[in-house]
Amino acid sequence: MLSSALFTGVRILEVIVALPIIGMLGWFVNPYVENNQDVPDALLTLFIVSILACAWALVTLFQFHRYRSMSGPFIAVVDICFVGAWIAGIYLNRGISDANCSSLSVPVGIQIGDHDYSGGDSWGAHVSKSCAMFKASWVLAIIDCVLFFITCLLSWTLYRHHRYDNRHVHKEYTGGRRSGSTSTYSTHRRHHRHAHV
Secondary structure, rough: OHHHHHHHHHHHHHHHHHHHHHHHHHHHHHHHHOOOOOOOOOHHHHHHHHHHHHHHHHHHHHHHHOOHHHHHHHHHHHHHHHHHHHHHHHHHHHEEEEOEEEEEEEEOEEEOOOOOEEEEOOOOEOOOOHHHHHHHHHHHHHHHHHHHHHHHHHHHHHHHHHHHHHHHHHHHHHHHHHHHHHHHHHHHHHHHHHHHH
């Protein structure tokens, strides 16, 4: 089924996106832990959400097809909860969206009258590693938030399709068995009538 393959593909993508977030935010959290300092709430929230989301995605990736008939709604509910958790982490760290993590130096010289104005001595670029890593984590968190919303919808859709297929098969089976019972009963009556004649 296309929806099932799509769910699996998006789930794998969620794990792929979450792993760099965990790695980069772990780099920020580690100094606080080593120095026995409290990790800032905004950073800690996004870090914990990324770990739990990655673990949940891995578990459901391997168990969904086995327990789809009874766990589809549960997976959908948990996924939508993770969407809310991602939004909370993204909102708490929204300040990084306006950060400029790089600067560029260009050798520009302008002479106006007797005065020389220079914008730089040479070509150069500077990127703040910590700023770039945190901003990348924030952007990836937004992507994972969208992906979890998609898998929420897909898991519910697959569950409904599964229930519909089961109902259809059950209806055909019981209908066929009822018809079979009727024909058997009719055959039995005909046989009984001929025996009396």
